[in-house]
Amino acid sequence: MNSADAWTHPDRIRRYRERVFAERARLKAAFTDPAAQRQKVLADLLAFNAATDYGTRHDFGRIRTLEDFRKAVPVQDYAALEPWIERAAAGESGVLSADQPAVYFTSSGSTGAHKKIPVTPRFMRTTFFPFYYAAWAPLIEHFPDVLAHPDAVLNLKHDPLAAPPTTASGRPHVGASQVDFGTRFGEPLSAEPGTGAHWATLPLSVDPAAHLEKMYLRLRLAAEADVRCVIGINPAMIAALPHQLNLWWERIVKEIRDGTLGGLPHRAPNPERAAALERLARRHERILPAHIWPNMRALFCWTTAMASLYLPRLREEFGPGVTVLPAPVAASEGPTGVALDRHPSAGSLVVTAAVHEFADADTPLAPDTATLTAEELEPGRDYHVVFSHVGGLYRYAVGDVVRVADRVGGVPRLEYTGRSTLSSAAGENLRDAHIIRALAASLAATGLEIRGAACRTQGEPVPGYHFALAPRTRFSSDEQATLTTLLDTHLARESAGYASARREGRLTPCTLQLLSPHAFQDDWITAVASGIRPTQVKDRLLRQDPAAWARLTTPTP
Structure with missing residues (x-):
C-alpha cells in the first residue's frame, strides 16, 4: 500500500468516509420502494445469468415476476446446490453465474463442514461492496478517532494468507477475512479499519494453521498500542480476549520488556511499558482490556442470540463508556440486514443486494414452502431467510432465523436469533431462539448473570434438556434450583411443542450444571488450538456431540 492509500493519509480517510456515507445514503434512498428494488434485483440476476446452465434449466429467460421465479426455482439449501457449485469449482464456466467465481468463501455452517461459496466480481460489485461499506457508517460517523492512526483498531478477524488453499480450478478457498479485496477485486478502499495496523501482517513466519499463536502475537503487539476499537464480528472472539490477556500476561509483559516477538528480536526493549503493565497487575486481581487500553471507544460484533446474554457485562470489561455496535446480519453467502445507526441489535433489510424471501420459522423449510416478502413481515415474529442474488x-435457504424488531424507513429491521436447526428429542421442535429467550427470561427473573451457556438432550428412556452454564458470579444452591425450574417454565411458554412434550411426559424436567466462570473461553481456545480458524469457532448453544460436551464440561486439571 503506497502512502496515498495508507490508513492515516488524510486523502485516503476523506475518500473512505465519502464512500461509506454515500453507500449508506444510497441504501436508505432505496427503502422508499422496496418492491421496486426487489424487482430490479430479480430482473438483473435473471438477465445476467439466463444463459448459464442453471438459468437454462430453470428457464430464466421467460421469468418476469417473483411469482414466476417461485414456480420455476424451489427453495433449496447448500446440499441442493452443491453439485452445481462443485462443477464451477472444478473450472467449468457458466454453471451458476455468467461471471466466473474469483474466489470461494469458506463457511462452517451448522455441520462444521467447509462449504464452497462462489464469489464473483459481479456479486462483489453489485451485492457485497455497497452493503459492506454502509456497515461501517455508524462506527466511522460516531467514533471518527478510530481512523486517527493505523493501530487504533484491533481487528481480530483479519487473517491474511500468503498461500491460500485453492479449489481444483486454482481459485482461493478462504474465509472472507482472508481475502485482499483491493487486489482481488480492484477495491483499495475496502480495506477494513485495523488492517493497516503494524500487527495486521505479522513480521515473522508463522504456520498458517497456528491460529492461537497468531492471536497471541497480535495481542502482544497491540498491548503496546493505543487501541480505540475492537472488531470481532463473531462475539466469541471478543469474549475470549480478556481471558487471553490473563492467560498470556506474563509472556506479553516479558516480551515487551525484552523487545521480542515470539521469542525473536523485534523492536527496541520497552521497559517503561512493561513496568506500567506490571503496576496494573499489582492493582487488579484480573487484567481487563479497559486497564491497558483506557481510550477504548467501541466494539463491533454480532450482539444478538447467545451474545445477548453475556455482552452487556463483557462490554464493561473493555471500558465503562464503550459502545457495542452490531455487525451485519449476514453470512458468507450474502447479506440480509445492516445497521445504519446505533440500534443495539437490528439491521435494515439490504433491499439492493438480493431478492429476499421469508418463511415462518416454526415451520421447517421445504422446496415448495410458501414465502413472504419484506412488506408482509410482522414485528415480533421469527422468520427463515431465503435469498437470491446475481x-x-x-x-x-441460508439456515439463519431472524426476528423483526420494527419497521423504519419503509423496510423491516432484523435481528439474528440463531440457526434454524431444530432440536427434537420428543417432537418438541426447539430452535436456538426459543432456548435463548427462555434463558434470558429466567436469568432476568433471578438477577443471575452468565458468561456462556450450552445445552443438550440426555437420558433414557425419557430424555430431558440438560444445561451447562458458566456463572459470572457464584450461584447459591437455592438460586440454581429456582433457575432450573424457571428454565422449564419459560421453555414451555416459548414453544408449544416443548409444553406438550412436558405435559405428556415425553420430556423430563430441565437439569442444570454449573461450570467454571471461564469454561466457554477455555473451550474456545482449545478449539482454536486444534486448528479451527477463530472466526469459525462460534457460540454453539445446542451441543449433542458427546466428545465436544465432555471437553466443555470436564474441569481442566
Whole structure:
C-alpha cells in the first residue's frame, strides 16, 4: 500500500468516509420502494445469468415476476446446490453465474463442514461492496478517532494468507477475512479499519494453521498500542480476549520488556511499558482490556442470540463508556440486514443486494414452502431467510432465523436469533431462539448473570434438556434450583411443542450444571488450538456431540 492509500493519509480517510456515507445514503434512498428494488434485483440476476446452465434449466429467460421465479426455482439449501457449485469449482464456466467465481468463501455452517461459496466480481460489485461499506457508517460517523492512526483498531478477524488453499480450478478457498479485496477485486478502499495496523501482517513466519499463536502475537503487539476499537464480528472472539490477556500476561509483559516477538528480536526493549503493565497487575486481581487500553471507544460484533446474554457485562470489561455496535446480519453467502445507526441489535433489510424471501420459522423449510416478502413481515415474529442474488445462489435457504424488531424507513429491521436447526428429542421442535429467550427470561427473573451457556438432550428412556452454564458470579444452591425450574417454565411458554412434550411426559424436567466462570473461553481456545480458524469457532448453544460436551464440561486439571 503506497502512502496515498495508507490508513492515516488524510486523502485516503476523506475518500473512505465519502464512500461509506454515500453507500449508506444510497441504501436508505432505496427503502422508499422496496418492491421496486426487489424487482430490479430479480430482473438483473435473471438477465445476467439466463444463459448459464442453471438459468437454462430453470428457464430464466421467460421469468418476469417473483411469482414466476417461485414456480420455476424451489427453495433449496447448500446440499441442493452443491453439485452445481462443485462443477464451477472444478473450472467449468457458466454453471451458476455468467461471471466466473474469483474466489470461494469458506463457511462452517451448522455441520462444521467447509462449504464452497462462489464469489464473483459481479456479486462483489453489485451485492457485497455497497452493503459492506454502509456497515461501517455508524462506527466511522460516531467514533471518527478510530481512523486517527493505523493501530487504533484491533481487528481480530483479519487473517491474511500468503498461500491460500485453492479449489481444483486454482481459485482461493478462504474465509472472507482472508481475502485482499483491493487486489482481488480492484477495491483499495475496502480495506477494513485495523488492517493497516503494524500487527495486521505479522513480521515473522508463522504456520498458517497456528491460529492461537497468531492471536497471541497480535495481542502482544497491540498491548503496546493505543487501541480505540475492537472488531470481532463473531462475539466469541471478543469474549475470549480478556481471558487471553490473563492467560498470556506474563509472556506479553516479558516480551515487551525484552523487545521480542515470539521469542525473536523485534523492536527496541520497552521497559517503561512493561513496568506500567506490571503496576496494573499489582492493582487488579484480573487484567481487563479497559486497564491497558483506557481510550477504548467501541466494539463491533454480532450482539444478538447467545451474545445477548453475556455482552452487556463483557462490554464493561473493555471500558465503562464503550459502545457495542452490531455487525451485519449476514453470512458468507450474502447479506440480509445492516445497521445504519446505533440500534443495539437490528439491521435494515439490504433491499439492493438480493431478492429476499421469508418463511415462518416454526415451520421447517421445504422446496415448495410458501414465502413472504419484506412488506408482509410482522414485528415480533421469527422468520427463515431465503435469498437470491446475481452471484449464483437462487432461493437459497441460508439456515439463519431472524426476528423483526420494527419497521423504519419503509423496510423491516432484523435481528439474528440463531440457526434454524431444530432440536427434537420428543417432537418438541426447539430452535436456538426459543432456548435463548427462555434463558434470558429466567436469568432476568433471578438477577443471575452468565458468561456462556450450552445445552443438550440426555437420558433414557425419557430424555430431558440438560444445561451447562458458566456463572459470572457464584450461584447459591437455592438460586440454581429456582433457575432450573424457571428454565422449564419459560421453555414451555416459548414453544408449544416443548409444553406438550412436558405435559405428556415425553420430556423430563430441565437439569442444570454449573461450570467454571471461564469454561466457554477455555473451550474456545482449545478449539482454536486444534486448528479451527477463530472466526469459525462460534457460540454453539445446542451441543449433542458427546466428545465436544465432555471437553466443555470436564474441569481442566
